[in-house]
Amino acid sequence: MQSSDIVNLLKEKFSKEILCTVYFRGDCTIIIKRDKAKEILKFLKETPSLDFDYLIDVTGVDYMGARQPRFNVVYHLMSIKNANRIRVKVEVPEEDCWVETVSDLWATANWHERECFDMFGIEFKGHPDLRRILMPEDWEGYPLRKDYPVGSDLGDKEWKTFKDILQQTKERA
């Protein structure tokens, strides 16, 4: 099955949900609305002819100042049986920042969604254990957002434990 066939199949079933499709150097990307994102992903997984049984990655993108809505959540899917790949992008606005979890469809999504939450602050509704996965649990802010400080010096946003260590060092000297 060609990627254009996959897109046609999706367009038949979810014509209103698909915002656009992009083909670039053999890659196929579909950009969809958030409301039925999980249904579409479930359809991609559970339709026998598509059979996208492998979720390669879940990531986020921050388009602050470049386009609206601000965030995208990107799913890379692969069908091991058919050797097909597809990229699904879900648009997420800044206020009301959530998507539905797919960790019940692909167990892999559990940690990927936690990472995405940790870095971008996107809430995955229905996630069984949505905690930070990389940063310390009491870290404030979402480091991969475009409005986060770029360098190591975070100023007021610095992690409290690290601030205390620097303070103690200063006092000891």
Next chain:
Amino acid sequence: MALILDTLTEPVEVEEGVKVVPAANTIIMPIAKLASWGKRSSIWPVTFGLACCAIEMMATGASHYDLDRFGIIFRASPRQSDVMIIAGTVTKKMAPIIVNLYHQMAEPRYVIAMGSCACSGGVFNTYSTVQGVDSFLPVDVYIPGCPPRPEALLDGIIKFQELIKQEPYKQRKR
């Protein structure tokens, strides 16, 4: 009965400040020299690595470069260690753990910053990375490189031994 190999009873100066009486099987030297000789000849670092520099540190410890010949044996407990080789990128999340380990070490304790990340943060001027471990630990030797080759680490360790040798005999306050 003691086996006397040499019958010379006069002290012989073998090095500045170190005298040997061969017939008496005796060495006469200042305690400072003896202590520093012992210290620099049995440097025990903590088994502790943070990133790719740790791989290079392991290579230095293995048979080809062989740290054992300097009396350097990695210890699996900070309580038995003299020096901490900060081998790799220091993240803010790791900082409290490093401080904890450092304070668990018995005095006198030393720190070697290995590689650009430990020295200055290296290329990682980012939200998660400490810009040089010297922002919260007193570093004695800096070894540049990304990562430093085992030869560079060995050179750093020899410099560190030199540093112990020149150090006055007194309690280090840290």
